Amino acid sequence: MNDEPDAAPLAEQAERQSGSSAPFYDGSSPGARVMAVANQKGGVGKTTTAVNLGAALADLGHRVLIVDLDPQGNASTGLGIDPRNFDVSMYDVLLHDVALEDCIEATSIKNLFLAPSTLDLAGAEIELVPALSREYRLRRAISAAKEDFDYIFIDCPPSLGLITLNALSAATEVLVPIQCEYYALEGVSQLTRNVELVRSNLNPTLRVSTIVLTMYDARTKLADAVVAEVRSHFGEIVCNNVIPRTVRISEAPSFGEPITVHDPTSRGAIAYRELAKEVSGVAS
Numbered sequence: 001m002n003d004e005p006d007a008a009p010l011a012e013q014a015e016r017q018s019g020s021s022a023p024f025y026d027g028s029s030p031g032a033r034v035m036a037v038a039n040q041k042g043g044v045g046k047t048t049t050a051v052n053l054g055a056a057l058a059d060l061g062h063r064v065l066i067v068d069l070d071p072q073g074n075a076s077t078g079l080g081i082d083p084r085n086f087d088v089s090m091y092d093v094l095l096h097d098v099a100l101e102d103c104i105e106a107t108s109i110k111n112l113f114l115a116p117s118t119l120d121l122a123g124a125e126i127e128l129v130p131a132l133s134r135e136y137r138l139r140r141a142i143s144a145a146k147e148d149f150d151y152i153f154i155d156c157p158p159s160l161g162l163i164t165l166n167a168l169s170a171a172t173e174v175l176v177p178i179q180c181e182y183y184a185l186e187g188v189s190q191l192t193r194n195v196e197l198v199r200s201n202l203n204p205t206l207r208v209s210t211i212v213l214t215m216y217d218a219r220t221k222l223a224d225a226v227v228a229e230v231r232s233h234f235g236e237i238v239c240n241n242v243i244p245r246t247v248r249i250s251e252a253p254s255f256g257e258p259i260t261v262h263d264p265t266s267r268g269a270i271a272y273r274e275l276a277k278e279v280s281g282v283a284s
């Protein structure tokens, strides 16, 4: 049994694994834009953004897959899919070499698909430690399915362990949601440092391509201060469209629906649709 620490920060893991014999991803494969939705700070809108941006892109006609890589399974339940009803989940893809396509479920939204997570995934953080090519398991699984989709969003858990490392090794882009709140930038520099390490050691094409400001409340001066600070810090990778804090967005998951279905004319739905145009490069 390999007794290396299971949840060491990505920085250490990437450095340790730099001698890995697994081949570098050369970035040349055709197919989906693979975006890891990551921020180790909890509750910043990762899942909400993966689900709603994914749904809005699907509405634009893109084929979208959301990979739920969080044992909490919020992306799965937020899309009305109860992972308990399925025999295989992302746990089996990561640990038991099950093909990603065998775990993909259609959602009630045309063009939108989900690879569900179950609570088992919580154990994956530890079970992956002794596994062969443990940091490349997701990338391998995704590379076989990449041509079937235009976008693959990987909803990461709020940590920087092996599950997130798998997501960063599989992705070409990182989308970082930042909440317009106190301590918004807390942990973000650690995340960007880890992305740099993954890029130099495991996945040379990885970059933080997109920052989405979430839960913006126009009534507070603080929200504007956070927006200004994030824009001055990160520049043009910060999306122009900011997601407002709305009750409708927060209640949509309990109906198993993205906001674009739950209340298509609401401010939140409009914001995510505009964000989808921006991310996909369609002028709005």
Ligand SMILES: Nc1ncnc2c1ncn2[C@@H]1O[C@H](COP(=O)(O)OP(=O)(O)OP(=O)(O)O)[C@@H](O)[C@H]1O
Binding pocket: 041, 042, 043, 044, 045, 046, 047, 048, 049, 070, 074, 156, 157, 158, 214, 215, 216, 243, 244, 245, 246, 247, 249, 250, 251, 253, 268
């Ligand atoms: N724009 C918004 N307006 C109102 N509530 C929101 C908004 N975005 C997210 N929320 C709510 O905030 C909470 C946290 O959001 P979410 O689950 O998307 O964050 P997360 O980063 O995925 O969290 P975790 O780190 O636990 O995975 C949820 O209850 C969600 O419904």
Ligand SMILES: [Mg+2]
Binding pocket: 046, 047, 048, 070, 074, 155, 156, 157
């Ligand atoms: Mg989440």
